[in-house]
Amino acid sequence: MLDNHIEAALNAQIAMEAQSSHFYLAMATWADTTGLNGTSAFLYKHSDEERQHMLKLIRFVNERGGTARIPALEAPESTFSGLKAIFTTLLEHETRVTASINEVVDLCLSRKDYTTQNFMQWYVAEQIEEEALARTILDKLAMIGSDSAGLYLFDRDLGQLETEA
Ligand code: FEO
DSSP: OOOHHHHHHHHHHHHHHHHHHHHHHHHHHHHHTTTOHHHHHHHHHHHHHHHHHHHHHHHHHHHTTOOOOOOOOOOOOOOOSOHHHHHHHHHHHHHHHHHHHHHHHHHHHHTTOHHHHHHHHHHHHHHHHHHHHHHHHHHHHHHHTTOHHHHHHHHHHHHHHHHHO
C-alpha cells in the first residue's frame, strides 16, 4: 500500500511525464511543418515514449492501492528558432525530470518504501540514457553549425535512428 506522500509524489511524476509527452509533441509538429521530417519522426516517437513512462507510473500507483490522477496539461510552446533551440530545451527539460525522479527516490528511502524505490530505478536508468542522447545530439549540432548539407544529413540520420530503434 502506498503512503500518501509517495502517492502524491508519484502523481506529480505522472503529470511531469504527461507534460513531457505534450511538450515533445509540440516540437515534433513544429519540425514536421518545417521540412525536418527525420527530426519530427524522432520527436513523435519520443513523445510516445513519454506517454509510456506516464502509463507505467499510472499502472504502478493503481496496482499498489493508490489512485492515479490524470492531470490537466499546459499548452506547450509551439514555435522554435531552430534545432539547437529544440534540443537545448529538451535537455534542460530532461534535467528537471531527472531531478524530480531523484526526489521521488529520496522520498522512498526516507519513508522506507523499498518497493517503489526499486520500481523507480527503471526511471533513473532511463534518464541517464535520455540525457546522454540529448547531449550527443547537441554535440553533433555544434559540429555542423550552419552547414546546410550537414543539417540535411543530421535530419536524415535522426529519422533513421527512429526507424532502427
Ligand atoms: Fe520520461 Fe524523458 O522523461
